[in-house]
Amino acid sequence: MPKRGYHHGNLRQALIDAALELIEAKGPTGFTLSEAAKQAGVTPAAVYRHFEGREDLIAEAARQGFEMFADLMQYAYDKGQPSALAAFEATGRAYLAFARKHPGHYISMFESGISVNRTPELAAASARARDVLERAATDLSKHIPPEKRPPASMVSAHIWAMSHGVVELYARALPGNRSPFPPEDLLESGIGIYLRGLGLIPADT
Structure with a gap:
């Protein structure tokens, strides 16, 4: 090259x-x-004028990735309003889109073994991305009495894990893991089933 x-x-x-x-x-x-x-x-x-080693270089790639990822998630969430459910589904689709469009960043962020706490800057960028989903979960559960409301951090963690699983198994075209359904449909239906099970959205939504 x-x-x-x-x-x-x-x-x-x-x-x-x-x-x-x-x-x-x-x-x-x-x-x-x-x-x-x-x-x-x-x-x-x-x-070595800029990085002490390969892990530092990858960590900076991950930090930049999380910054881009957080911006995309925030944009998707804002665009999905005023419906909290639509906003949640939009962030899920944004997750899939990011993994496809920026595979180098995605791998640096989630598959490199680099801790998100390696640097304060990386930790802050990662937290900002998580905060978008947590805010979405908070908005979605406002109609439920506080004593019956599931923790927003738990809901956002589950949605993040579901999104990550769909990406890893199907969206990145790993050999032998072809799905009969588009990854977006898998994720959207999974989010719907999960949120209905928690009582966060009506059964007919």
Whole structure:
């Protein structure tokens, strides 16, 4: 692959972009810093001006991913209003769309083994994405008396896990895991069944 050109001041981002391509092609542990440097068109020594090691480089890719992800989730939630259910379903579809459109970021965020607490910045970006779903869960349960209301953090965690499962099993086209239904339909019906079971939406919604 030809070397990248870069201008003074954006080497850090050039290295992140190179890492994202390598992560998508080889996985988070399938490349070296030297390969990232070569792809960015610089010497290996230049990498260490910005990153102490490969995990730091992946962590920054994950942080950027979570920032993009949080923005997309917030946009989807706002667009889905005024119905809380529609907003919830919109965030689920946004999850699938992000995984498809930004596989390098997605892998860095969820499959690299990098802790979201590795840096304060990464932790904050991850929390902002979770907060969107938690706010959606809070809005959806406002009609239920507080003493009977399920914890918003539990509801959002379940929806996140369901979205992640659909992505991993079906949306990323893993061999042998083809579904007879579109991933969006699987997720939307799953969210509906779950929320009806909790009593958060009427049975005929």
